Amino acid sequence: xxxxxxxxxxxxxxxxxxxxxxxxxxxxxxxxxxxxxxxxxxxxxxxxxxxxxxxxxxxxxxxxxxxxxxxxxxxxxxxxxxxxxxxxxxxxxxxxxxxxxxxxxxxxxxx
Amino acid sequence: xxxxxxxxxxxxxxxxxxxxxxxxxxxxxxxxxxxxxxxxxxxxxxxxxxxxxxxxxxxxxxxxxxxxxxxxxxxxxxxxxxxxxxxxxxxxxxxxxxxxxxxxxxxxxxxxxxxxxxx
Numbered sequence: 001x002x003x004x005x006x007x008x009x010x011x012x013x014x015x016x017x018x019x020x021x022x023x024x025x026x027x028x029x030x031x032x033x034x035x036x037x038x039x040x041x042x043x044x045x046x047x048x049x050x051x052x053x054x055x056x057x058x059x060x061x062x063x064x065x066x067x068x069x070x071x072x073x074x075x076x077x078x079x080x081x082x083x084x085x086x087x088x089x090x091x092x093x094x095x096x097x098x099x100x101x102x103x104x105x106x107x108x109x110x111x
Numbered sequence: 112x113x114x115x116x117x118x119x120x121x122x123x124x125x126x127x128x129x130x131x132x133x134x135x136x137x138x139x140x141x142x143x144x145x146x147x148x149x150x151x152x153x154x155x156x157x158x159x160x161x162x163x164x165x166x167x168x169x170x171x172x173x174x175x176x177x178x179x180x181x182x183x184x185x186x187x188x189x190x191x192x193x194x195x196x197x198x199x200x201x202x203x204x205x206x207x208x209x210x211x212x213x214x215x216x217x218x219x220x221x222x223x224x225x226x227x228x229x230x
Binding site: 046049101 | 156160
């Protein structure tokens with residue numbers, strides 16, 4: 001079973017920041033938070049992951065609360081091409097831990 | 112990021128035939144690959160974990176004799192759907208895990224998926 005809880009859907013205006021929340025209250029100390037997105041009929045695309053500290057890359061920022069029980073993925077300037085299902089997953093980074101996908105958040109970016 | 116390819120991207124076959132899907136990591140070596148299946152409007156479901164040079168580990172409820180997995184090299188895993196039936200029609204997606212210490216990454220990268228339609 002997925003270890004995360006996400007809203008089913010969200011809307012965001014083009015050019016605005018999209019903030020996607022994720023709850024993972026049972027996360028263990030050695031588990032990372034991973035974010036992927038899936039555009040219709042394509043394979044999931046890796047976005048970002050983190051353990052404790054906030055992370056930023058060319059795609060997004062990941063804000064993890066101090067107790068690590070929740071996190072927020074931020075797309076700073078959403079475009080229409082960011083419309084997708086976004087998955088928040090917790091998993092160990094090393095060894096061969098599996099990624100268990102929940103239902104994700106369907107983000108709709110509108111003009 | 113790392114690139115994973117799948118072939119074919121789309122396949123249509125008759126009921127009772129077997130179909131092979133290839134998953135390749137193009138710019139990194141993957142000791143572990145994963146196979147997922149996704150039905151319309153549903154999330155990805157993990158089918159099996161494929162380790163290079165050893166037998167695959169199947170998730171509960173997945174028939175290992177029906178979904179044959181071979182991970183013969185560090186860049187190639189294959190999934191063969193044997194005696195396919197219409198209920199096997201689905202979107203099959205693989206992912207490859209970068210070997211720890213190579214490329215400075217420790218995450219999974221996904222292929223573009225293969226859409227299987229069994230008539």
